[in-house]
Amino acid sequence: MRRDLLVYGGAVLVAVLVGLALAAGGGAAPDVAGRALWDGMFGSPYAFGSALNTTAVLALIATGFTIAHRAGLVNVGGEGQMALGGIAATAVGVSLPAGTPAVLALTALLIAGFAGGALWAGVAAWLRVRRGVNEVITTLLLNFVGLCLVLLAVHEEALLRQPVTSADTLPQSEPLVEAARLPLLGPPESPATIAIVLAAVSVIVAALLLRHTATGTRLTAVGMSEPAAARLGLPVGRLQAGSLAVAGGLAGVAGATLIATVPYVLAEHFTSGYGFTGLVVGLLARGSLTAVAGISLAFGLLASGGINLQLAAGVPAASVQVVQSVLIICVAGAVIFRKGAAR
Numbered sequence: 001m002r003r004d005l006l007v008y009g010g011a012v013l014v015a016v017l018v019g020l021a022l023a024a025g026g027g028a029a030p031d032v033a034g035r036a037l038w039d040g041m042f043g044s045p046y047a048f049g050s051a052l053n054t055t056a057v058l059a060l061i062a063t064g065f066t067i068a069h070r071a072g073l074v075n076v077g078g079e080g081q082m083a084l085g086g087i088a089a090t091a092v093g094v095s096l097p098a099g100t101p102a103v104l105a106l107t108a109l110l111i112a113g114f115a116g117g118a119l120w121a122g123v124a125a126w127l128r129v130r131r132g133v134n135e136v137i138t139t140l141l142l143n144f145v146g147l148c149l150v151l152l153a154v155h156e157e158a159l160l161r162q163p164v165t166s167a168d169t170l171p172q173s174e175p176l177v178e179a180a181r182l183p184l185l186g187p188p189e190s191p192a193t194i195a196i197v198l199a200a201v202s203v204i205v206a207a208l209l210l211r212h213t214a215t216g217t218r219l220t221a222v223g224m225s226e227p228a229a230a231r232l233g234l235p236v237g238r239l240q241a242g243s244l245a246v247a248g249g250l251a252g253v254a255g256a257t258l259i260a261t262v263p264y265v266l267a268e269h270f271t272s273g274y275g276f277t278g279l280v281v282g283l284l285a286r287g288s289l290t291a292v293a294g295i296s297l298a299f300g301l302l303a304s305g306g307i308n309l310q311l312a313a314g315v316p317a318a319s320v321q322v323v324q325s326v327l328i329i330c331v332a333g334a335v336i337f338r339k340g341a342a343r
Contacts, residue, residue, distance in 0.1 A: 011331045020033070022322060023315050026313075027315075028313040032313050033315055036309045039312065041302075049191045052185075053192055053196070053300075054274075054303050055296045055297045057199075058277055059200075059292060060254040061082070062292045062296060063203050064078070064249070065278065067247055068246070069287060070216070071243040071244075073128070075248070077139025077142050077251075078254075078274070079143040079271050079276055080139070080144070080147065081251035082117065083146035085254065086116075087116060088113055088116030090266040094177065098179075116252045118249035121139070126241070147269075150270070151268060154171045154172050154266055154268060160173040172268075173265050175263070176260060182260040195260075202250060284328065
């Protein structure tokens with residue numbers, strides 16, 4: 001534990017020093033940049049609520065990644081699975097009758113999102129189990145297909161595009177019905193929704209599943225050695241396919257929560273790269289769902305703080321992405337260093 005704190009604490013310190021250097025290079029004093037970053041994270045209910053919404057999306061994707069990774073699979077298709085989850089959720093959310101109770105509408109929306117993401121991941125799962133195709137390649141390539149399907153859906157009136165009434169009509173879906181929108185959580189000025197509750201429940205349930213159930217033990221056995229698990233009589237293919245489908249389903253739920261949050265429409269690029277960031281969170285967490293929660297919150301806060309950093313201190317918001325990249329490199333280097341020292 002002491003060694004972990006020193007190694008990862010050092011990685012965070014290096015990333016912070018790089019961030020201060022970037023702020024200074026952008027012409028902002030370190031104290032001004034630090035204050036702007038802090039205000040962007042905690043300075044108002046709106047800022048913190050935005051950070052929580054981002055945290056929820058990243059935690060859902062990283063939780064699914066961790067489940068699949070426990071079975072020895074690497075799911076890099078979060079972006080495409082989010083896209084399909086968003087499409088499915090939109091199809092349900094714009095077609096529900098106006099009088100549908102909110103509980104039923106939200107349940108249907110989230111189930112549709114999970115199903116869309118799970119089916120998209122199921123394509124890669126089938127290829128992995130039946131044809132032996134590497135899931136890293138298939139999930140990665142399916143990202144681009146999924147994003148193109150979003151473009152198709154919002155540009156074709158026969159699909160999900162809102163009726164075109166003028167040349168100014170945007171290529172996006174109609175707004176979701178009122179009952180299918182995620183309720184706000186906290187004060188009225190905060191945009192935080194119950195998505196953060198869904199993410200927290202997902203993390204807890206996944207932790208219990210992997211740590212305290214027979215299914216979790218079986219997934220761990222498959223991840224450690226497929227041949228040995230097969231000799232023990234475990235259904236290796238079914239466990240791998242199921243874990244990848246669940247990972248895709250949780251990414252699909254993340255996409256559904258984005259659709260069910262302001263402005264409540266399906267639009268181009270609505271995934272905003274969250275799928276790839278969630279992948280990074282899962283890799284950094286290294287199988288720990290406690291770490292998934294903590295790193296997701298840190299990345300969510302940094303994303304919110306980066307916007308205010310640009311507005312209040314004149315430092316490009318991309319500086320936060322540079323800091324995140326440095327942190328990733330430092331943590332990865334620390335892991336390699338520890339493994340080398342162990343040998």
